[in-house]
Each structure stands twice: as C-alpha cells, then as structure tokens.
Amino acid sequence: MTQRLDYLKESPSQTAGPYVHIGCTPNFTGIEIYGGDLGTSMKTGPVKGEEITIKGVVYDGTGTPLRDAMIEIWQPDAAGLFASANETRGQADPNFTGWGRSPGDMNTGEFTFETVKPGAVPFPDGRMQAPHITVWIVARGINLGLHTRIYFADETEANAADPILTRIEHQNRIPTLLAEKSADGSYRFDIHLQGPKETIFFDI
Amino acid sequence: MSPIKPTGGFIPRDRNWQPDALTPPYKTSVKRSPQAALLSFPTTLSEETSPVFGHNILGELDNDLILNYAKPGESAIGPRIIVHGRVLDENGRGVPGALVEFWQANAGGRYRHKKEAYQAALDPNFGGCGRTITAEDGSYEFRTIQPGPYPWPNGMNDWRPAHIHFSVFGHGFAQRLITQMYFDGDPHIKLCPIVGVLKSQEAVDALTALLDMNRTVPMDSRAYKFDMVLRGRRQTYFENRKEGL
Numbered sequence: 001m002t003q004r005l006d007y008l009k010e011s012p013s014q015t016a017g018p019y020v021h022i023g024c025t026p027n028f029t030g031i032e033i034y035g036g037d038l039g040t041s042m043k044t045g046p047v048k049g050e051e052i053t054i055k056g057v058v059y060d061g062t063g064t065p066l067r068d069a070m071i072e073i074w075q076p077d078a079a080g081l082f083a084s085a086n087e088t089r090g091q092a093d094p095n096f097t098g099w100g101r102s103p104g105d106m107n108t109g110e111f112t113f114e115t116v117k118p119g120a121v122p123f124p125d126g127r128m129q130a131p132h133i134t135v136w137i138v139a140r141g142i143n144l145g146l147h148t149r150i151y152f153a154d155e156t157e158a159n160a161a162d163p164i165l166t167r168i169e170h171q172n173r174i175p176t177l178l179a180e181k182s183a184d185g186s187y188r189f190d191i192h193l194q195g196p197k198e199t200i201f202f203d204i
Numbered sequence: 205m206s207p208i209k210p211t212g213g214f215i216p217r218d219r220n221w222q223p224d225a226l227t228p229p230y231k232t233s234v235k236r237s238p239q240a241a242l243l244s245f246p247t248t249l250s251e252e253t254s255p256v257f258g259h260n261i262l263g264e265l266d267n268d269l270i271l272n273y274a275k276p277g278e279s280a281i282g283p284r285i286i287v288h289g290r291v292l293d294e295n296g297r298g299v300p301g302a303l304v305e306f307w308q309a310n311a312g313g314r315y316r317h318k319k320e321a322y323q324a325a326l327d328p329n330f331g332g333c334g335r336t337i338t339a340e341d342g343s344y345e346f347r348t349i350q351p352g353p354y355p356w357p358n359g360m361n362d363w364r365p366a367h368i369h370f371s372v373f374g375h376g377f378a379q380r381l382i383t384q385m386y387f388d389g390d391p392h393i394k395l396c397p398i399v400g401v402l403k404s405q406e407a408v409d410a411l412t413a414l415l416d417m418n419r420t421v422p423m424d425s426r427a428y429k430f431d432m433v434l435r436g437r438r439q440t441y442f443e444n445r446k447e448g449l
C-alpha cells in the first residue's frame with residue numbers, strides 16, 4: 001500500500017431547501033430573534049464612489065421567478081479594495097461592507113442591492129480585471145451553490161480587456177453577465193438558471 | 205524553513221465528489237439546473253476574500269434554539285441535543301471566525317414558515333434558527349432539540365430524514381457552502397432523493413453525525429458531533445519565484 005495524501009474532502013453540498021430564509025434571513029420570515037438580517041445593508045455610513053442600485057430576478061428553465069432563493073454578492077469598494085481580513089493592499093472604505101444578502105421580494109422574487117460601483121481588482125497574473133461583483137445563488141432545487149459575476153455593460157473598454165471575459169468561448173453569452181442601466185437609473189441583472197438565456201456560471 | 209501558510213488560490217472544487225446540478229429524482233433540480241458547461245478559472249481576489257463577522261454580532265442565545273424563541277421560563281419541546289464539531293479546511297486546519305448559521309424543523313418535523321403545509325403542530329417556543337462563530341481552533345457548538353422527519357412534495361410519499369441545515373462562511377467567498385447534517389441510524393437517509401444526489405456512500409457518511417457520548421451532559425442533553433470541511437488554499441512556496449532564485 002502506498003502512502004496516502006492526507007487532505008480532507010470538502011463537505012458535500014446539499015440544497016438550501018425551501019426554508020433557507022428561516023436560517024439566513026429569519027427576520028424576513030417573521031422570526032425576529034436577531035437584531036436584523038445580516039447583509040441587508042452594505043453601507044454603514046457615507047461611502048466613497050458612485051452609489052448604485054442593482055435589481056434582478058432569478059428565473060428557472062420555464063421562465064418562472066424563484067421566490068425561495070437567497071442571493072449573496074461580494075465586491076470591493078470604489079477603489080478596488082475589499083473589507084476583508086485577507087485584503088493586504090490597503091484599507092477599504094470603512095463605511096462599506098462589500099457584502100449583501102437578499103431573500104428577494106416575497107411576491108415577485110426580485111432582489112435589490114444598494115451598493116457602490118466596484119473598483120477594478122487584479123487577476124493573479126497582475127492584469128486588471130473589469131469591475132465586477134461576485135454572486136452566489138442558493139435555493140431549493142440547487143444542489144451546489146451557483147457562482148457567477150455581475151459586470152457592467154457601460155464598462156466597454158475594461159470588459160474588452162478583461163482576462164476572464166476574453167477567455168469565454170461563446171462570446172454571444174457574455175451579455176448574460178452584464179448589468180444594464182434601466183430607465184429608473186438602476187442596473188438590471190436577471191439570472192437565468194436554464195434556457196436560451198442561461199447565465200454563465202463559474203467553476204471557481 | 206518556516207512552515208508555509210497556504211495563501212495561494214483555492215484548490216479546485218472536486219466536481220466528481222460534489223453533487224451534479226441535474227438530479228432528476230429530486231424533481232425541483234430539473235428546471236433549476238444550468239445545462240451549459242461551467243466556466244473554470246483560478247480564483248482571484250474576488251473569491252479569496254470575504255467579509256469578517258465579529259463575535260459582537262452574536263446575541264447571548266443565538267446558539268441556543270431551545271431558548272432563543274421561547275417565552276421567559278419556557279423552552280422548546282423535544283429531545284435536547286448539543287451539536288458540536290469543527291470547521292476545517294481541506295488542509296486539515298481549523299477555520300477560526302467562520303460564521304455558521306443553522307435552521308431546522310421542530311421536534312414534530314414542522315417548520316415555522318408560511319409556505320409549510322405539514323400538519324404537525326408548531327411549537328410556540330421554537331423558532332428554528334441559530335448561529336455562531338467558530339473559535340480559534342475552528343470549533344463551534346450549539347444547543348437545540350432533535351428535529352423530526354417530515355414529508356415533502358416530490359414523489360407520492362417522500363420523507364426527509366431528520367436533518368439540520370447549515371450555512372458556512374469561511375475566509376474566502378470561494379468557500380461558501382450550504383449543506384445538511386443527518387443523524388446516524390436514521391432509516392430515511394437511504395430513501396431520500398435529496399440525500400440521493402450525493403455520489404457515494406462516503407459522501408453520505410461525511411454528512412452523517414454520530415452520537416457523541418463524551419459530550420453529553422448527564423441528565424440534560426445528548427450530543428452529536430458534526431465536522432465540516434471547506435475548500436483549502438494551495439501552498440505557494442515555489443509559486444511566483446523567479447527562475448534561478
């Protein structure tokens with residue numbers, strides 16, 4: 001018998017199920033035992049940079065909105081710095097958490113994030129990435145949380161040079177990763193789990 | 205040579221070990237599973253960082269589901285248990301400061317949720333959620349009642365094994381994980397289409413907690429031990445070194 005590599009296996013994922021909101025946003029479900037739901041507000045005071053609103057809906061393969069999903073986003077501040085213990089490049093905006101969590105609207109499933117336009121952060125090889133927000137989606141029927149990214153349609157130049165966007169084989173799918181400005185000034189980012197408009201999901 | 209701290213990118217997720225997106229016996233997955241190939245790339249700062257959750261966010265009873273929704277002087281009904289364990293990474297290191305959130309049905313298998321349709325009674329003293337943050341060695345602990353199995357609309361007569369849902373937040377967004385803990389010996393485990401998405405008995409075992417008599421409190425609570433493993437980072441001693449150095 002050879003030696004063994006003594007790494008542990010990652011815990012297998014299981015669906016968040018229909019009641020993920022009880023666990024992660026209990027106040028939203030009427031269980032008011034914490035001060036408030038985590039991730040409801042990404043700003044703790046006046047923030048630097050452009051303040052933006054992002055709205056969207058998660059659709060299943062039949063075009064039906066999910067109303068039992070939980071969406072989390074994570075991003076740097078306007079200068080490209082993360083409010084994280086692993087951030088070694090500088091001090092992020094102290095009034096911006098960078099992390100948002102939404103159960104979506106009770107009736108429509110629409111999620112809303114009040115945030116700031118993220119600054120750019122480098123790829124491991126040093127090239128700059130286009131400004132983006134990392135997204136994680138869980139719900140009943142999703143066995144392993146789905147990662148994707150929000151890029152911005154109005155960042156044409158940065159997007160055209162982005163190390164990941166330029167690597168995508170089916171360039172006609174890139175619009176699934178682009179938040180577009182709506183008439184009301186907010187950015188729109190709908191997520192399609194399946195179908196002709198299926199969002200590009202990431203294995204990271 | 206000093207010990208090397210893993211600070212490289214995260215070790216890729218083992219997609220042969222984790223469940224697939226499309227698992228037809230679990231019917232809801234059919235229209236909620238992406239069908240295109242995932243886009244693979246090495247983790248970047250966006251995935252290698254994550255928010256910090258301080259112990260100051262925690263209330264005194266956040267890790268006590270027996271009391272955190274109960275009226276003063278009352279407590280939730282059901283078998284009293286302590287659930288404890290460690291959050292580790294794939295390198296076997298404890299993950300300190302990890303936010304661990306948990307939610308579950310009550311002792312009768314009923315959730316406190318407006319969409320819940322099971323006729324089992326609500327327990328007025330049981331909310332069904334709690335949270336904690338891991339200690340320096342990655343350990344965590346909470347007290348609750350053992351949840352009951354419950355029926356769910358999938359097949360004509362599907363029942364979930366008793367389980368507790370967990371959400372874990374480590375040090376990188378790439379580590380984000382939601383899973384479920386099962387109880388050793390539950391005959392529903394091998395019948396459940398959601399457990400059935402797991403690809404091996406080894407994976408089922410990894411989510412099945414054992415009774416831990418050493419941690420029971422005599423005449424008070426039994427204990428179950430449940431460790432969770434998050435993705436680890438690569439070690440980087442030879443990475444980014446110029447040739448000839």
Ligand SMILES: [Fe+2]
Pocket residue numbers: 017308309364367369
């Ligand atoms: Fe459940």
